[in-house]
Amino acid sequence: MLVAMRSLFDLPDETKSRYQNPKPYRSYNGKCSVVPLHESFGIDDPHRLSTARDFTHLMWPHGNPSFCEALHTASSNMLELSSLIMRMILESFGMGAEFQSHIHESSTVFRLMKYLVPPPFQNTGGGTLGMVAHTDKNDITILCQNDVQGLEFIPRDAQDKWVRVRVPEDAFIVIVGDSLKAWSNGRLHAVKHRVVMRGNRERYSWGLFSIPKEGAMIRVPTELIDTDHPLRYRPFKFSDYMSYYVSNIRDDALEVYASI
Ligand SMILES: O=C(O)CCC(=O)C(=O)O
Numbered sequence: 001m002l003v004a005m006r007s008l009f010d011l012p013d014e015t016k017s018r019y020q021n022p023k024p025y026r027s028y029n030g031k032c033s034v035v036p037l038h039e040s041f042g043i044d045d046p047h048r049l050s051t052a053r054d055f056t057h058l059m060w061p062h063g064n065p066s067f068c069e070a071l072h073t074a075s076s077n078m079l080e081l082s083s084l085i086m087r088m089i090l091e092s093f094g095m096g097a098e099f100q101s102h103i104h105e106s107s108t109v110f111r112l113m114k115y116l117v118p119p120p121f122q123n124t125g126g127g128t129l130g131m132v133a134h135t136d137k138n139d140i141t142i143l144c145q146n147d148v149q150g151l152e153f154i155p156r157d158a159q160d161k162w163v164r165v166r167v168p169e170d171a172f173i174v175i176v177g178d179s180l181k182a183w184s185n186g187r188l189h190a191v192k193h194r195v196v197m198r199g200n201r202e203r204y205s206w207g208l209f210s211i212p213k214e215g216a217m218i219r220v221p222t223e224l225i226d227t228d229h230p231l232r233y234r235p236f237k238f239s240d241y242m243s244y245y246v247s248n249i250r251d252d253a254l255e256v257y258a259s260i
């Protein structure tokens with residue numbers, strides 16, 4: 001996957017910019033003014049071979065079978081892992097029977113990300129922001145990276161204290177997003193995270209974002225409401241929440257949008 005990603009990000013900017021998609025966080029996004037070190041693509045469902053082929057063909061009209069194979073295989077395997085983890089989460093709440101409907105109601109976005117080395121004048125001890133602080137909006141995210149660290153998060157009860165994650169080699173990171181937080185009635189925490197670049201090596205990361213399908217409703221199941229856990233979120237359509245977020249980017253979007 002890393003070899004494949006290098007070949008993708010090494011393409012000329014004009015080629016990468018051919019990838020446009022009206023949905024948020026999909027189109028090629030390169031070196032924007034807020035986070036100039038960051039470049040990314042978001043591809044819907046490349047575990048479907050036809051999607052992986054279409055994307056590959058757009059970037060390499062003469063073909064690039066090894067890229068296509070890497071994209072298709074990584075996204076298929078990470079989808080399997082994501083489904084397994086989702087099944088474990090549902091079972092831990094005694095709701096394993098919901099798994100089939102969850103699968104039926106989800107789709108995926110596979111994101112490919114590169115972070116450049118900060119320029120010398122910015123490459124100081126504090127580091128340079130590679131991705132702004134956010135919570136993921138989807139259900140769960142599975143991330144992989146090369147051996148360049150940079151991910152930071154705020155632990156659940158530590159107001160604004162950023163902690164650096166040291167991701168072991170070949171490990172996956174699993175992040176709960178706002179949708180799963182809302183569905184679980186706040187039992188699961190959607191962690192705030194960001195990327196900070198330090199040092200002199202480029203960082204590559206790639207992730208599978210499991211997303212509620214267009215039109216899917218996020219509704220707290222009655223089994224997860226009791227006197228210790230009164231209902232915290234009203235039912236909402238994921239796509240409406242996404243539209244709200246995109247036009248009102250704010251840290252507490254879920255609470256403002258859906259809390260009771
Ligand atoms: O690059 C990373 O490790 C983090 C990416 C991330 O948080 C995201 O795409 O939502």
Ligand SMILES: [Fe+2]
Pocket residue numbers: 134135136193
């Ligand atoms: Fe994220």
